[in-house]
Amino acid sequence: MATIGVLHPGAMGAAVAGALQQAGHDVSWVVTGRSDATRRRAADVGLHGVPDLATLVGRVDVLVSICPPHAAVEVASAVRSGGFQGCYLDANAIAPATVAEVAEVLGADPVSGTASAGITFVDGGIVGGPDLAAGRTELVLSGEAAGPTAELLAVDQPGIVVLDDRLGTASALKMAFAAWSKGRAALLLGVRAMASAFDVDEALVARWERRGIDAANEADQALATAGRKGWRFAGEMEEIAATFASRGVPDGFHRAAAEVFAAFARDEDARQLGFDGLQRRLAAHGEHAVGSPAIDEPPDRR
Amino acid sequence: MATIGVLHPGAMGAAVAGALQQAGHDVSWVVTGRSDATRRRAADVGLHGVPDLATLVGRVDVLVSICPPHAAVEVASAVRSGGFQGCYLDANAIAPATVAEVAEVLGADPVSGTASAGITFVDGGIVGGPDLAAGRTELVLSGEAAGPTAELLAVDQPGIVVLDDRLGTASALKMAFAAWSKGRAALLLGVRAMASAFDVDEALVARWERRGIDAANEADQALATAGRKGWRFAGEMEEIAATFASRGVPDGFHRAAAEVFAAFARDEDARQLGFDGLQRRLAAHGEHAVGSPAIDEPPDRR
Numbered sequence: 001m002a003t004i005g006v007l008h009p010g011a012m013g014a015a016v017a018g019a020l021q022q023a024g025h026d027v028s029w030v031v032t033g034r035s036d037a038t039r040r041r042a043a044d045v046g047l048h049g050v051p052d053l054a055t056l057v058g059r060v061d062v063l064v065s066i067c068p069p070h071a072a073v074e075v076a077s078a079v080r081s082g083g084f085q086g087c088y089l090d091a092n093a094i095a096p097a098t099v100a101e102v103a104e105v106l107g108a109d110p111v112s113g114t115a116s117a118g119i120t121f122v123d124g125g126i127v128g129g130p131d132l133a134a135g136r137t138e139l140v141l142s143g144e145a146a147g148p149t150a151e152l153l154a155v156d157q158p159g160i161v162v163l164d165d166r167l168g169t170a171s172a173l174k175m176a177f178a179a180w181s182k183g184r185a186a187l188l189l190g191v192r193a194m195a196s197a198f199d200v201d202e203a204l205v206a207r208w209e210r211r212g213i214d215a216a217n218e219a220d221q222a223l224a225t226a227g228r229k230g231w232r233f234a235g236e237m238e239e240i241a242a243t244f245a246s247r248g249v250p251d252g253f254h255r256a257a258a259e260v261f262a263a264f265a266r267d268e269d270a271r272q273l274g275f276d277g278l279q280r281r282l283a284a285h286g287e288h289a290v291g292s293p294a295i296d297e298p299p300d301r302r
Numbered sequence: 303m304a305t306i307g308v309l310h311p312g313a314m315g316a317a318v319a320g321a322l323q324q325a326g327h328d329v330s331w332v333v334t335g336r337s338d339a340t341r342r343r344a345a346d347v348g349l350h351g352v353p354d355l356a357t358l359v360g361r362v363d364v365l366v367s368i369c370p371p372h373a374a375v376e377v378a379s380a381v382r383s384g385g386f387q388g389c390y391l392d393a394n395a396i397a398p399a400t401v402a403e404v405a406e407v408l409g410a411d412p413v414s415g416t417a418s419a420g421i422t423f424v425d426g427g428i429v430g431g432p433d434l435a436a437g438r439t440e441l442v443l444s445g446e447a448a449g450p451t452a453e454l455l456a457v458d459q460p461g462i463v464v465l466d467d468r469l470g471t472a473s474a475l476k477m478a479f480a481a482w483s484k485g486r487a488a489l490l491l492g493v494r495a496m497a498s499a500f501d502v503d504e505a506l507v508a509r510w511e512r513r514g515i516d517a518a519n520e521a522d523q524a525l526a527t528a529g530r531k532g533w534r535f536a537g538e539m540e541e542i543a544a545t546f547a548s549r550g551v552p553d554g555f556h557r558a559a560a561e562v563f564a565a566f567a568r569d570e571d572a573r574q575l576g577f578d579g580l581q582r583r584l585a586a587h588g589e590h591a592v593g594s595p596a597i598d599e600p601p602d603r604r
Contacts, residue, residue, distance in 0.1 A: 096500065127509055138509070163505060172500035177509060179493045180517055184486055190551050191481045197549035198398065198474035203465060207429055207440070207479060215482055247499035248585025249492050250561040256554030283550025 001025050002152050005060040007053075007075050008034070009042055010232075012126065013066035016091065016139065018045030020064075020153060030056055057084035062152065065090045066126075069098070069235040076102045084119055087149055091124035091139060093236040095175060095243040096168035099123050103167060113143035113167045120145045123167045125174025142170035175243040179254065182233055183240070185222035186257030192219050193260075193279035201275060223278070226261060227270025233261040259285070303327050304454050307362040309355075309377050310336070311344055312534075314428065315368035318393065318441065320347030322366075322455060332358055359386035364454065366391045368428075371400070371537040378404045386421055389451055393426035393441060395538040397477060397545040398470035401425050405469055415445035415469045422447045425469045427476025444472035477545040481556065484535055485542070487524035488559030494521050495562075495581035503577060525580070529572025532563040539563060561587070 003026045006017040021027040022045075029042055031049035042049065050056050057063070057079060063086065065075050072092045079088060090102050103110045107117030114120065122145050128137035141150050142163045154160040163170050195201040205216045226233075237258035241251035263281045264270065273281070305328045308319040323329040324347075331344055333351035344351065352358050359365070359381060365388065367377050374394045381390060392404050405412040409419030416422065424447050430439035443452050444465045456462040465472050497503040507518045528535075539560035543553035565583045566572065575583070 128513070136513075140505075163502070169500060169502055172497070173502040173505050173509075176493055176497040176500070176502060176506045179496065180490065180510075180515075183489050183493070187485055187489060187555050188482065190546060190555060191478055191485070194481065194546050194549055194551045195474070195478040197551070198471060198478070198545075200465070200471055200475040200478060203442075203475050204478045207475075208482075211430070211438075213482075243500075244492060244496050247496055247581060248588040249496045249499070249581060250558035250584065252554030252556075252558030252561070253489050253492060256552035256558075259552040259554070279549060279551060282552065286550040 002062055003028070003060040004153075005029065005056045005063045006047070007063060007065045007079070008067050009038065009047070010066070010068075011041070014038075014041035014045055016064065016066055016126070017042070017047055021046050023153075025153070028056055028060060053078055053082050057082040060086065062087045062089060062149070065092060067092060068232065069094050069239045072098060073101050073105055076105045080106055080117070080119065087120045087122060087145060089122045089124050089141070089149060091126055093125070093174055093178060093239055094171055095239045095246065096172050097242060097246055098239060099168045099171045111166060113145055121167065122146050122149045123170040125170040127174055127177045140170045140173055143167045146170075172243065175240045178236060179240045179244070182237065183253055183257050185225065186237070186260040187253070188215060188219045188222050189226060189260050189275070189278060190256065192275040193282060196274075196276040197279045219275075223270045223273075223275065226264050227268040227273065230261040230264035231266045234258045237261060304364055305330070305362040306455075307331065307358045307365045308349070309365060309367045309381070310369050311340060311349070312368070313343070316340075316343040316347055318366065318368055318428070319344070319349055323348050325455075327455070330358055330362060355380055355384050359384040362388065364389045364391060364451070366393055368393050370534065371396050371541045374400060375403050375407055378407045382408055382419070382421065389422045389424060389447060391424045391426050391443070391451060393428055395427070395476055395480060395541055396473055397541045397548065398474050399544060399548050400541060401470045401473045413468060415447055423469065424448050424451045425472040427472040429476055429479045442472045442475055445469045448472075474545065477542045480538060481542045481546070484539065485555055485559050487527065488539070488562040489555070490517060490521045490524050491528060491562050491577070491580060492558065494577040495584060498576075498578040499581045521577075525572045525575075525577065528563060528566050529570040529575065532566035533568045533570075535563040536560040
């Protein structure tokens with residue numbers, strides 16, 4: 001059994017940490033400065049709370065980073081500064097270029113992840129929902145130490161799989177998977193918002209239905225999901241856009257997807273908002289953003 | 303029966319013209335300066351050839367414009383200059399704002415399409431493939447004269463339907479329909495191109511299949527279709543992007559889609575190209591385009 005630290009458990013992080021805990025590992029997290037909701041989630045899955053990062057890095061063999069994409073490099077940097085020696089697994093939804101930044105910050109080889117400053121780096125990507133134990137979700141690993149790390153972690157966890165020995169491929173796979181699942185949801189939300197603005201939404205849905213195109217149901221589901229979780233997808237969409245751009249593939253799909261998701265508020269019931277409400281919100285946002293191509297950061301990404 | 307002129311029949315135009323001809327109308331087109339392929343298409347459906355636009359506008363009651371989106375305003379302008387008096391139906395894949403430009407050029411009311419200079423303007427959008435007679439395709443009309451125009455044209459043509467009495471809504475419906483059908487195809491091509499570049503395409507497809515997501519087949523079909531027809535979708539994607547932008551909805555999805563489709567050559571067998579070939583082509587194009595956000599016009603949009 002391994003001693004594992006999880007940085008910093010939100011909904012996804014708590015689920016993965018809980019699965020590792022249930023597998024028999026000793027899983028810890030940093031309590032100080034976290035919200036009541038996060039503390040409840042951590043307590044529910046039986047995690048061991050420690051007061052600060054210094055304590056955490058001193059007591060674990062493996063650190064798993066599961067945090068909002070924009071915080072990934074910063075978290076790695078804090079871990080390095082904290083004097084961690086061991087295996088660092090980044091399971092965040094980040095671009096391969098961001099994986100390379102994390103490697104640099106950790107002092108690990110940018111291709112293999114081999115330690116040159118005491119930290120072995122393994123790239124990870126979570127494909128699917130937060131329920132690792134249910135077998136629908138995979139934690140995909142890559143890098144030279146991916147194999148041993150998977151063996152160490154994978155007690156009764158069929159969802160932990162090794163992709164290959166290069167850093168970045170696990171994250172690229174995660175990006176590609178989310179590029180379609182979340183990208184198509186955002187595109188569909190944009191289509192319905194546009195159709196609503198021109199008062200042809202009903203006519204559009206009628207044509208989809210007549211042709212056996214199931215987009216109307218999918219759009220309703222995308223709206224409900226975006227209402228609950230969209231506010232935290234924007235950063236992931238920016239990472240996907242960066243991944244596309246790094247290989248010359250147009251990044252506009254996911255820059256636009258980031259804007260669409262950023263229009264949602266945290267824990268919103270989007271059935272109230274509707275596609276017409278989404279369009280009005282996007283239009284109002286666009287007026288503020290004139291002259292500024294970058295989207296605003298949502299007020300609270302956590 | 304009506305006398306109808308069609309400007310300028312490509313694959314879609316010839317199909318619509320043929321359906322009108324078969325319905326018993328007298329359908330003409332301008333022969334001069336058109337390619338052998340276009341002449342063959344026109345002859346196949348029994349169209350009456352005339353030497354020039356001046357002759358055409360003098361002999362018809364209704365003109366139907368079916369041309370590449372970027373030529374729509376120019377065609378309307380030539381018709382006005384040619385002294386046409388009658389009903390002008392724009393069936394092109396253009397943004398509502400472009401419809402308003404066409405109205406202005408024709409000297410018609412920008413909201414209703416009512417003539418103030420002898421030309422009554424009807425907005426049209428073709429939803430579905432080119433086969434109007436098969437019932438899968440609709441020619442949707444809007445504007446004050448949409449009703450009488452549909453009655454005039456709709457002899458045995460169940461696919462000609464009236465949406466409402468405002469210019470722009472027929473085109474908005476067309477834009478929304480194509481925004482999803484062609485937009486999702488372009489997104490999927492981008493996802494596979496990116497995944498190929500990182501050598502995770504096979505791993506991505508395996509995960510889709512395991513989860514019952516039918517994206518792999520859809521991507522193969524999208525690639526084949528883009529090979530045959532993608533070169534002429536770029537202009538339509540730009541019109542969709544303009545439609546989104548005009549209502550504050552992010553336009554990046556379809557700016558990116560335009561770039562993806564512009565990467566294909568005319569009548570290309572894209573199975574040869576593959577997703578990796580597409581990615582290399584997009585990357586090479588991006589290198590040329592550095593510093594220039596606008597995409598290049600394809601060499602031949604017709």
